[in-house]
Amino acid sequence: MAHLGVIAVGLSGAWQQTFARLTVPVAPAPFDDFRVVVGGALSADQGFDPLVANPNDPRQRPLNYPRVWISIGRFFAGENGIIAGGLSLAVLFSGIVAWLIATQKNTAASVGLALVSLSTSTWLALERGNTDLLIFALIAAALLAPWRYSSVLLGVATVLKVYPLVTTVMQALRERTMVSLGVAVAAVVYLIAIYRDLLQISRTTEVAGFLSFGIKSTTMLFAGSAYLLSAAAIYALFAAGAAIALVAALKRPHRAKLSPFEEQSVLLAGALLLFCFVTASNWDYRLIFTLLLVPYFLRPATGGERLFGWFAVATIVLACNYTVLTALRDTGILLNAAAKYVLYCILVFSVTRVVVRTDDVQFMIENWRATAK
Numbered sequence: 043m044a045h046l047g048v049i050a051v052g053l054s055g056a057w058q059q060t061f062a063r064l065t066v067p068v069a070p071a072p073f074d075d076f077r078v079v080v081g082g083a084l085s086a087d088q089g090f091d092p093l094v095a096n097p098n099d100p101r102q103r104p105l106n107y108p109r110v111w112i113s114i115g116r117f118f119a120g121e122n123g124i125i126a127g128g129l130s131l132a133v134l135f136s137g138i139v140a141w142l143i144a145t146q147k148n149t150a151a152s153v154g155l156a157l158v159s160l161s162t163s164t165w166l167a168l169e170r171g172n173t174d175l176l177i178f179a180l181i182a183a184a185l186l187a188p189w190r191y192s193s194v195l196l197g198v199a200t201v202l203k204v205y206p207l208v209t210t211v212m213q214a215l216r217e218r219t220m221v222s223l224g225v226a227v228a229a230v231v232y233l234i235a236i237y238r239d240l241l242q243i244s245r246t247t248e249v250a251g252f253l254s255f256g257i258k259s260t261t262m263l264f265a266g267s268a269y270l271l272s273a274a275a276i277y278a279l280f281a282a283g284a285a286i287a288l289v290a291a292l293k294r295p296h297r298a299k300l301s302p303f304e305e306q307s308v309l310l311a312g313a314l315l316l317f318c319f320v321t322a323s324n325w326d327y328r329l330i331f332t333l334l335l336v337p338y339f340l341r342p343a344t345g346g347e348r349l350f351g352w353f354a355v356a357t358i359v360l361a362c363n364y365t366v367l368t369a370l371r372d373t374g375i376l377l378n379a380a381a382k383y384v385l386y387c388i389l390v391f392s393v394t395r396v397v398v399r400t401d402d403v404q405f406m407i408e409n410w411r412a413t414a415k
């Protein structure tokens with residue numbers, strides 16, 4: 043209700059003022075990112091290659107999505123179509139988040155989900171009408187739906203935005219069914235087939251050190267600052283953090299059994315975010331995928347596990363609220379950068395702990411121990 047209420051107030055004629063009050067860097071028009079898709083479809087119909095030239099986008103931005111979005115954009119032509127597309131993405135995303143909040147085993151997880159769902163990163167995704175809202179919905183549905191062909195949803199997400207490839211691979215390694223393996227192979231073949239388009243997309247996608255996360259974003263953030271942190275030093279910090287988190291995870295494996303959703307959410311959403319951290323500069327709205335990890339961090343637990351869970355969620359909230367923290371000037375920027383770095387280490391730690399607990403890895407460990415004896 044909060045998401046859709048804010049959007050409704052904004053569409054009544056106060057779009058920029060409404061989202062500015064939520065500390066969102068507001069774009070010139072509602073659902074600005076979705077306009078690239080609709081503009082790309084129109085440009086393609088006029089004979090342009092929208093990945094190269096997209097004159098029908100209000101800001102002349104090339105289409106930085108796979109060409110399948112040209113066909114999707116044709117269903118949302120004109121201003122009314124853009125509004126309908128942005129609203130559809132918002133309703134789909136908010137409906138799934140509401141379902142997650144309502145179905146948690148404890149109040150703590152529901153509160154944690156609510157905090158992250160009302161963060162600046164979430165508002166940024168909704169304000170821009172970004173297609174990552176749809177990718178979130180597909181991956182969340184694959185986790186939540188008791189469907190033997192859920193890998194197909196991950197494959198669709200990969201076709202639409204490329205980076206979910208890591209989820210199809212993780213699912214194939216986990217399940218090893220004909221469907222999951224087939225989806226992973228098909229996704230890889232598809233990406234090879236559009237390799238040239240991917241190179242063009244990488245060249246035209248806007249990147250920044252602010253409002254972004256990832257190793258590349260961190261190097262860009264500090265490149266123009268007064269703090270003397272070179273790119274080599276930043277890469278070394280991320281490597282050291284990963285190594286420490288990996289050793290800690292191996293020394294402190296999970297003792298309590300995880301639910302299927304908790305285990306899968308870490309394997310898919312956790313690995314997806316790690317992939318984003320390492321491979322690219324990602325706008326902060328992609329942090330909406332941390333919502334899928336909150337139930338894992340705030341599952342019913344006691345002692346150190348509970349403290350770690352709240353620490354992880356607090357880190358996520360800090361990482362997701364860049365624009366709020368910038369009011370503190372340099373201190374806030376450093377705090378947000380530190381939170382994103384700690385989040386990266388938490389992801390390495392958590393994904394490793396869950397991987398070690400899987401039956402296959404446990405079997406390999408026991409087999410190695412028996413061989414050693």
